[in-house]
Amino acid sequence: MKGYLGIDIGSISTKGVVIDKDNNILASEYLWTEGDPMGAVKKLLKVLEKQLDGKDIEIVAVGTTGSARKLIGVMTGAVTVKNEITAHAIGTTTLHPDVKTIFEIGGQDSKIIIIENGFVVDYAMNTLCAAGTGSFLSSQAHRLGVSVEQFGEIALTSKNPTNIAARCTVFAESDLVHKAQIGHKKEDIIAGLCKAVVTNYLNNIGKGKKISAPIVFQGGVSKNVGVKKAFEDAVGQEVIVDKNGHLMGAFGVAVLAKQSGKENKFSFDTAEINFKTTGFECPKCANHCEIICVFKGDKLIDSWGNKCDNGAVKIPK
Amino acid sequence: MESDVYACFPQWANYSCAFRFIFEKGFEVNYLTPPPITKRTLEIGSKISPDYVCAPFKYCMGCYIEALEAGANCLMQIFGACRLNYYGELAEQILRDMGYKFNFFNMANIDFKSPKSILENFKVINPNASLVKIGMALPVTIKIVKTLDKFEDFIRHNVGFEINDGEFDKVYKEFLEKLNKINNKKELKRLNKEYWKKLHQIPINKPDKTIKVGLVGDYYTVQEPFSNYFMEKELAKFGMEIYREMNLTNTIIHSKFKKSLKTGKKYAKHNLGATGNYTVAEAIKFAKAGASGIIQVKSFGCMPEIDTMPILQNVSKDYNIPVLHFSFDSQTSETGVKTRLEAFYDMIEARKHK
Structure with a gap:
């Protein structure tokens, strides 16, 4: 059966929800971000995988929201990366039309x-x-x-x-x-x-x-x-x-990922892959943009933070 | 030029091209184009400004320091109908206390009814200033301002639909560089014609029906892109058509103040100070013209703009148009701004299908 994963990575807590095509919640978890969004998501994925154990669920799309949505979106190969206002609204209107x-x-x-x-x-x-x-x-x-x-x-x-x-x-x-x-x-x-x-x-x-x-x-x-x-x-x-009120952002973005119609198969093994980020200050002008590079293993997969093209980091294809 | 005066006005949108002309051709002194604002500018400005002063003051202070470092020796400030009127005096005192040597041309000191007062203050810039020369340079300066405002309006309406990313920026940058070198009315006219055409030749893919959004707000924050996180650029990325009335043309050159009072009469009977009445009138105008949303950008603690907030809520209700408010100080995290803009766009999109 197809499942859709929504992750909401807030400043304080990280929420994850897996839904089926009828928006039923199959697995969910709420834990503290503790200033380490990547670490929190890895923990989250392990818990969700355990909850789904024995059920025949294949995650076909991931959506991310919350302040770390971009970072975690890159990490999980999300099809939908949405701001939390829209995600919350979608989540709530789905359950309370x-x-x-x-x-x-x-x-x-x-x-x-x-x-x-x-x-x-x-x-x-x-x-x-x-x-x-x-x-x-x-x-x-x-x-x-x-x-x-x-x-x-x-x-x-x-x-x-x-x-x-x-x-x-x-x-x-x-x-x-x-x-x-x-x-x-x-x-x-x-x-x-x-x-x-x-x-x-x-x-x-x-x-x-x-x-x-x-x-x-x-x-x-x-x-x-x-x-x-x-x-x-x-x-x-x-x-x-709502009893799931604390999960609404994650639920909403899972719904959005489902509605997007796009699929990008996701494996819980992501929790085992070594992701790391490095930050540096771009020295090319007085803006000193803080540029973030995201690595999957040793491979650079994304970067952001530059205000102008001078600070753009080339991503090897 | 023989003058050893290097005048500089703080960075403010692209108006340095106009300031350059009046100072070089009218006052016959050198003009130093202020270095572009960066994070450093704001850091310096915040450090030497009172904490609770509005953000534009902090930007100005940062610009003054960077201009002094670059060799400016004549700084200036305009007057205004709010705290802005005290900006000059306060800025001058802070910089003098820090030990800098410079002349300060403070327009708030001028009694514009007295030619004597005008001339005396002009002499701060150049003791030999000739009113005739200044009078001759003024019409061209005004024309430069109007050209800038006209071009930027056109760009705002179209940049969101450009086919090749960054093309409008490139052409406009080229134009500004050339504009900064013109010597007379004839050259301005030629440049105006050439680049107006070039802007129109940029390929765009603009649908008949677009999402229009109106920007209102305090004088500096809405006009200086750095101080509003380049909001116009961010909005254009969503493919929106952007409207903004607040500029030099609509305020100083052809003041729409009286008209603003009239337009906003139903909502504000009194003078709100500074840009308050403009903000109300512009919001009404945008709403009537069928904009999908209004965004107010203001510096944190800007009293006249704070007073307009409940009024804008009434406009929002009466015209059924969403209004988004932004307060800026010297924080630099863009995430929050982007989140709100993205949600604003999602909301406008959703309302369309209602």
Whole structure:
């Protein structure tokens, strides 16, 4: 049977999904990128291969998305390399055809996608600031001595969430420290943080956007029930969290790879091949472009990063 | 030329060709074409600028230093209806504190109603400056600016459809090199004619119905390609037709400010400062003309442009046109910009089939 692999390599986590021609998820995995996208993908491939063991699946197309999509696209011979906004929208509309608003909060970025009749009609993404994203929540969880996985459950026990400045991570952090020191309860602070994330999101990304139900909330932070509840309180609507919400980018790009109609057979042996990247600064002008070369074994297979032709690296055919 | 003055205006789109003409032919001093902006320019500029100042100031500071290094001894700054009006004074002070020796021609100091004030300030550039000579060079300078703007408009509309990659760039670069050497109106006219024809001869494959996208934003960021990550080039790669109204012709030479106030009356009754009203009016104009999307590029913290954001959201709703906002400071990662542009293109494509 034919299978389609989608990989979403984010700044914080790497997600992989294998689907069949009817978009059923046959295998999936979610693990930490830990600053090493190639290593994370190799690990991911091993896990997925194991999950597919015994089933007669042949991967005929790969799609990649997320901030390392290009690098991993080269590594896996992907037929589709797509930005995460489109990938998420496709993934969600495939599973929830009537969705009108997608809230998405990931490790480093957050976005809102507005959908009409199954098509993206508007979107926004945070630009300069990482306030109110997953990495902020996890560092604050660490500060409070709770694991980020428990964060949401603890937040739900609060009856009186503490007010925490939502405008900026730095302000939020000092506000939090201050509130803790004057004796606010931990669960109230945690619930307050969840609220702050939501306020920040709606004030920045969601500003001026037409938010209407059904709303789907996804991305790693959607697993946090505290944030989900804070969203529901803020918009006064039910917010749907799909059980595969954290995999939506990978799922979407797998669907796109399937829809592309292109096939490029993929073998899980890729996990065994030695890929490496080298970077150097192009000395030819004051732009000092950082040029990345990707090697498969000893063979140069791709390079990028040059702003002009002077820095172009010849790829041997 | 006998003058030992080397004047330089910071890098700003391709207008150095026009500055060169007025300084060499009008003020009778040498003109130093500023070195092209690179990462180094921005690094130097950021280092010596206040952190919270808008990015164009940082670019200007970097350009000043690189111009001084290249031998410039007369720097300048224009005036404006926002913080730009203080740019000159602040820049001059920072550079003087650093120990540089130079003359500074600050147009914000000129009282344009007083010929005496004008002449006095002109003498900063050349003590023997002749108003007659400057008056004679001015019409040609204006014509150069208009030519640049006309050519670039044409390129924006067509470069996305060129059959041989990079051909428009090549022809235009050649034109700029020649433009930087002209001596009089006659030569300009000839060059204009020759290259207007050459641009039209470049083979393109342009469908009848194209995806049009309008660029709006603050004066510097929308005009200087380096400061917006060469966004026009990136958009052209998707095969889009690009529109931009903001340029010297439409602001200083034939100001469309009053018209802008009128066009945007429904959305903004007051003067928003700087380019705010232009941005609103241009967005409305693009929307009415059937553009598929509007992109606003602005420097981080640009107050007048921030004020236009909620207004643009209203335009977006009323005309059912998506608006994408970009804020630029001195960060240099292109990944985020490319992701958003790619998604913008996907979205426009999808809306077409709705």
